[in-house]
Amino acid sequence: MSHSADHGAGRFAPSPSGDLHLGNLRTAVLAWLFARSTQRRFLVRVEDLDRVRPGAEQAQLTDLAALGLDWDGEVVHQSRRLRLYDEAITRLDRAGLTYECYCTRREIQQATSAPHAPAGAYPGTCRSLTEAERTAKRDSGRPPAIRLRAGDAYYTIHDVLHGDFTGIVDDLVLRRGDGTPAYNLAVVVDDADQGIDQVVRGDDLLSSAPRQGYLASLLGLPIPRYAHVPLALNDEGKRLAKRDGAVTLADRIALGETPADVLTTIAVSLDLADPDEPVTLPLLLDRWDPRRLPRDPWVYRLL
Numbered sequence: 001m002s003h004s005a006d007h008g009a010g011r012f013a014p015s016p017s018g019d020l021h022l023g024n025l026r027t028a029v030l031a032w033l034f035a036r037s038t039q040r041r042f043l044v045r046v047e048d049l050d051r052v053r054p055g056a057e058q059a060q061l062t063d064l065a066a067l068g069l070d071w072d073g074e075v076v077h078q079s080r081r082l083r084l085y086d087e088a089i090t091r092l093d094r095a096g097l098t099y100e101c102y103c104t105r106r107e108i109q110q111a112t113s114a115p116h117a118p119a120g121a122y123p124g125t126c127r128s129l130t131e132a133e134r135t136a137k138r139d140s141g142r143p144p145a146i147r148l149r150a151g152d153a154y155y156t157i158h159d160v161l162h163g164d165f166t167g168i169v170d171d172l173v174l175r176r177g178d179g180t181p182a183y184n185l186a187v188v189v190d191d192a193d194q195g196i197d198q199v200v201r202g203d204d205l206l207s208s209a210p211r212q213g214y215l216a217s218l219l220g221l222p223i224p225r226y227a228h229v230p231l232a233l234n235d236e237g238k239r240l241a242k243r244d245g246a247v248t249l250a251d252r253i254a255l256g257e258t259p260a261d262v263l264t265t266i267a268v269s270l271d272l273a274d275p276d277e278p279v280t281l282p283l284l285l286d287r288w289d290p291r292r293l294p295r296d297p298w299v300y301r302l303l
């Protein structure tokens with residue numbers, strides 16, 4: 001099988017904030033299947049701009065390898081790519097597409113709970129401050145965040161599972177007040193820089209995709225193909241979480257299962273194996289047909 005650069009790349013981009021649970025591992029398997037079945041390279045990027053827990057990255061990579069996932073090239077770390085994010089923000093700034101925002105989280109919450117505010121969208125409080133107002137805010141000593149001047153645009157991305165998906169693009173944060181580049185910016189810059197043209201991730205991020213597509217278009221970057229895949233839920237229908245019990249690979253191994261057993265669990269959830277059938281990733285790749293991917297969340301019943 002050739003994974004030449006011509007075929008593009010897919011990726012898995014975990015945040016090293018803790019152990020991966022079965023839902024995350026299932027998303028990683030899906031990202032690998034989508035990439036490998038289309039002769040794409042498969043890249044792993046550690047999104048370590050915030051929420052880093054010591055040791056989590058190593059544990060995550062070890063878990064992916066234990067399931068049999070392989071990836072191309074070195075693992076990339078966002079924390080070592082700050083210059084790229086700065087350059088992108090500078091370009092947007094030069095194009096007049098940014099502004100300083102002094103709002104606190106609390107002020108934004110209060111403004112967005114107003115009856116006519118679009119849900120979750122930044123209300124634009126700092127968008128058109130006068131020079132005098134801005135000076136007064138600056139003098140308060142609070143370091144500003146940098147926001148995109150999007151002005152509540154709408155943007156449509158295409159998702160292979162959800163079809164055309166339109167979402168509002170508010171004046172999203174590009175760099176936080178503490179200087180950290182924001183997730184939406186870093187993802188867009190990285191995907192393009194790494195030649196990633198296929199983004200497979202949990203469908204909790206579907207609503208972020210129009211923001212990211214819009215940002216990519218402003219930066220003149222290609223928009224990837226998206227596949228937002230169903231999440232894993234617990235038996236109460238809530239998003240699977242570590243507090244739900246034995247949901248990490250380490251937890252399952254402590255209960256006497258092997259990584260191969262866990263791969264079987266994931267494969268069964270994807271309709272790619274019979275219960276208790278031993279499988280390998282190459283076998284799953286052979287059976288893989290994205291059109292048959294279950295569209296409903298995977299309800300994981302803890303045994």
Ligand code: GLU
Pocket residue numbers: 012013014015047187200201205
């Ligand atoms: N790092 C994000 C997460 O772990 C995923 C970002 C992405 O796939 O675009 O939730």
